[in-house]
Amino acid sequence: MHLSTRRGTLAAAACLILGSALGQQQGQLHGNFSTDAQYYNEDADIGAIVPKQRLAYNAWMNLIYTSGAFEAGVRMESYEPALAGYPAGQPYNGSGLGYRYAKYKLSDLEVTAGNFFEQFGQGLVFRSYEERYLGVDNAMDGVRVKYKPFRGVYLKALAGRQRLAFNQGTVYGAGVVRGADAEFNLAELLDSSWTCASNLIIGGSFVSKYQEDRDPLLELPENVAAGAVRVNFTTPRFDLYAEYAYKVNDPNGKNGFIYKPGEAVLVNATYSAKGFGASLGAHSFDNMFYQSDRAAPTPFDLNINFLPPRAKQHTYNLPATLYPYATQPNGEVAAQGEVFYKLRKGSALGGKYGTKLAVNGSVAYALDTTRLGAADDTTRRLGYTSRIFGAGERRYFQDINVEVRKKLSPTWELALTYLNLAYDIDVIQGKPGKPVVYADIVILEGLHNFSDRTSLRFELQHLSTKQDQGNWATALAELTFSPHWFVAAMDQYNYVGNPELEDKGQEALHYPIGSVGYIRGGNRFQVNYGRQRAGIFCVGGVCRQVPAANGLTLSITSTF
Amino acid sequence: MRAITLTLLASIVALTGCDIVENPVPSGQQTGGGGETVKRRALLEEFTGHHCNNCPAAHVVAAQLHDLYGDELILVNLHAAANFNSSFIVPQSNPDGSYATDFRTPEGQAYATNYAVTFMPSGMVNRTPLDNATVLSNANWGTAVDAIVNQDALVEVWVSDLLHDAGSSVVSATVKVAVLADISGEHKLTTYLTEDHVIDWQYNSLVSPPDVEFYDHRHVFRKTLDGAWGQVAVASSASAGDTLTFSYVGVPIDPAWDPANCALVAYVYESAGNTVLQATERKFEP
Numbered sequence: 136m137h138l139s140t141r142r143g144t145l146a147a148a149a150c151l152i153l154g155s156a157l158g159q160q161q162g163q164l165h166g167n168f169s170t171d172a173q174y175y176n177e178d179a180d181i182g183a184i185v186p187k188q189r190l191a192y193n194a195w196m197n198l199i200y201t202s203g204a205f206e207a208g209v210r211m212e213s214y215e216p217a218l219a220g221y222p223a224g225q226p227y228n229g230s231g232l233g234y235r236y237a238k239y240k241l242s243d244l245e246v247t248a249g250n251f252f253e254q255f256g257q258g259l260v261f262r263s264y265e266e267r268y269l270g271v272d273n274a275m276d277g278v279r280v281k282y283k284p285f286r287g288v289y290l291k292a293l294a295g296r297q298r299l300a301f302n303q304g305t306v307y308g309a310g311v312v313r314g315a316d317a318e319f320n321l322a323e324l325l326d327s328s329w330t331c332a333s334n335l336i337i338g339g340s341f342v343s344k345y346q347e348d349r350d351p352l353l354e355l356p357e358n359v360a361a362g363a364v365r366v367n368f369t370t371p372r373f374d375l376y377a378e379y380a381y382k383v384n385d386p387n388g389k390n391g392f393i394y395k396p397g398e399a400v401l402v403n404a405t406y407s408a409k410g411f412g413a414s415l416g417a418h419s420f421d422n423m424f425y426q427s428d429r430a431a432p433t434p435f436d437l438n439i440n441f442l443p444p445r446a447k448q449h450t451y452n453l454p455a456t457l458y459p460y461a462t463q464p465n466g467e468v469a470a471q472g473e474v475f476y477k478l479r480k481g482s483a484l485g486g487k488y489g490t491k492l493a494v495n496g497s498v499a500y501a502l503d504t505t506r507l508g509a510a511d512d513t514t515r516r517l518g519y520t521s522r523i524f525g526a527g528e529r530r531y532f533q534d535i536n537v538e539v540r541k542k543l544s545p546t547w548e549l550a551l552t553y554l555n556l557a558y559d560i561d562v563i564q565g566k567p568g569k570p571v572v573y574a575d576i577v578i579l580e581g582l583h584n585f586s587d588r589t590s591l592r593f594e595l596q597h598l599s600t601k602q603d604q605g606n607w608a609t610a611l612a613e614l615t616f617s618p619h620w621f622v623a624a625m626d627q628y629n630y631v632g633n634p635e636l637e638d639k640g641q642e643a644l645h646y647p648i649g650s651v652g653y654i655r656g657g658n659r660f661q662v663n664y665g666r667q668r669a670g671i672f673c674v675g676g677v678c679r680q681v682p683a684a685n686g687l688t689l690s691i692t693s694t695f
Numbered sequence: 696m697r698a699i700t701l702t703l704l705a706s707i708v709a710l711t712g713c714d715i716v717e718n719p720v721p722s723g724q725q726t727g728g729g730g731e732t733v734k735r736r737a738l739l740e741e742f743t744g745h746h747c748n749n750c751p752a753a754h755v756v757a758a759q760l761h762d763l764y765g766d767e768l769i770l771v772n773l774h775a776a777a778n779f780n781s782s783f784i785v786p787q788s789n790p791d792g793s794y795a796t797d798f799r800t801p802e803g804q805a806y807a808t809n810y811a812v813t814f815m816p817s818g819m820v821n822r823t824p825l826d827n828a829t830v831l832s833n834a835n836w837g838t839a840v841d842a843i844v845n846q847d848a849l850v851e852v853w854v855s856d857l858l859h860d861a862g863s864s865v866v867s868a869t870v871k872v873a874v875l876a877d878i879s880g881e882h883k884l885t886t887y888l889t890e891d892h893v894i895d896w897q898y899n900s901l902v903s904p905p906d907v908e909f910y911d912h913r914h915v916f917r918k919t920l921d922g923a924w925g926q927v928a929v930a931s932s933a934s935a936g937d938t939l940t941f942s943y944v945g946v947p948i949d950p951a952w953d954p955a956n957c958a959l960v961a962y963v964y965e966s967a968g969n970t971v972l973q974a975t976e977r978k979f980e981p
Contacts, residue, residue, distance in 0.1 A: 225828070226811055299827065309826040349838040352759055356714035384716055388834030391752060394719050428826065430834030433814050516719040566782060567748035567898045567905065682778075 222270020287323030393518030744783030885925030
């Protein structure tokens, strides 16, 4: 491991030097740095995690060198140790090289060697990406070729292994991923022959993973392929996107080693006009876990594809961290609709400055399946039968929310939000036997500008439920002194019906936390001190558990 | 230009592909071991919990592997997780008394913490990494077991004497280690006491309703006879032909444990990497 890391570092350094030497133009080096460090205190009241090493941190530094058509880059990473609960999947330990690549572009051909991120369509069969604060990184290590043979025709091909973990350097998974994608943009392809304002983009992908079969119990497919086709029709006001994916038999640890093929369909339509917008979408996912290691330890590891969620990604603290929805790749049928409308200035409801109104609703159900009996091993191993968009009776999630946002005066703006949630915590968070959570959330957000440089933003949130941890209230105030300073204080208050608190003889619990931040040039510093509630952190329908903690946090980001 | 494009696409399709499996369960399954040389036996230390919904599915996998490998595979179930308060393992105070049993043990917790067991069901096979991971999902157990039982053993270990005194609830045993090839570095011996067929509650997502009152908990880890990390068996080196003897005298056991279902599991491991070289199991009542 150490040897390979050293070799990787030398190779990356060589790429940078070679690129510099070969560059016909003056080269440029730029990069960025970010770190999150935390000192952990004991706090039995909230069940705070106190690691053996009281001080933990995550740190990353990117260096990117460009010279004309050539580009090379490295990312150094350090986890000595990683923050508690980080990352979502397999552990990150030590310091070393996490990402390195070299890339050049010659005419219509672009070649990348080393690490890269890529996505085909919406990702139903392939998406390699990083969500740093989630701790998800399935970067490819291999080669990628992009080619544009004609105007409006885009081809991609790639092969390599995926990042699994970090141990003094990147640890790669057991399987190899190969894939290709083609996209045709008719407006570009037909150029002057295409005279209408609309456009049609069609595409197709093919991906295959290889993993050796060493299982003594089953005969497993070593090559597992998936394909997808997509179409995107756009007009100045209307957009329609649809994608269908099919995966051949892929017995794996997440689907219970069944040999049933997987299918995914998603459709999304949006319409926008001045002061009005609407979207409607639905999807059906069936047996679509697709990981380059069939025995990947967790759902976060070595995912080849990405299944986008069909639910609003809330940013307010309580709905975002207590009951966010996570996509269920083994099977779900979901739909979402959203309408945005701006009441005009001067109208009875719009008032002097106009009023923004947004209504959103989403729902996700289990897939309706019929389990196959034990007639013989081959039949039983097919698992179940199902049909696309065949929803089952079990509702995983429902979110209906309304937001009214209004500017009251030149210095005041308010937003009032109401959410009604139904949340199957047993399935979504993997808490067996826990009842469905029904919650009502009300949020008032305000912004007051004292002057051009000084402003106050505040949030008052309340969540009421009879299930799970009971009621919560949150108050937040952020005072900004532009352009350099900001201070913030927040308290989350869990005050009714939490059985865990009642077992301890506590009736209520506060989670106060304070922050100070300083921004200058490309540098940003932030210090927090206080309690961090255990919760869920989600990005794009992928969620990880965040443990409770008490302590001091320092965050630095810097760009040059 | 078009030729390049077509060649590129054709190459991609030719180099990749997919396998459609018509018969998932091969008829002539191969078992490891056998032959005249002593082979390694596999020790599967499974991390499980009575409120872990997917753990019964993993128990099925372990049982299938045991059916396939027989005595070449030794199973131990540790009710432990890196988070001692994980809802999967913590006892509950429900009105009907369900899930009240505390299966947790200090030794099991030490292993789960040391190996950062953050997900379950999971397990270690001879504490040997497979594809860069020591803690494996149940999907990898078969592969890991098959790799172990086909290897020649460097040491052999067996329980030569075992005496259970029901009156005073103590157990005494003699464990012997035979060195089959020269080994160097510190090696340790650890002996577990397990209890099979413990009937208690288990949350099982394979059945409906999932709360199973009379679940058959197999191979439950109860305690070690010599601490979580055992005792030194070889301090620095040993030569082929050496035989080492270790005695346990009057080790107390909980009288609630059914001796008819108890067993000792002894194993030798390298201290440096924790890799288990050889393991054995002997039941109190054969």
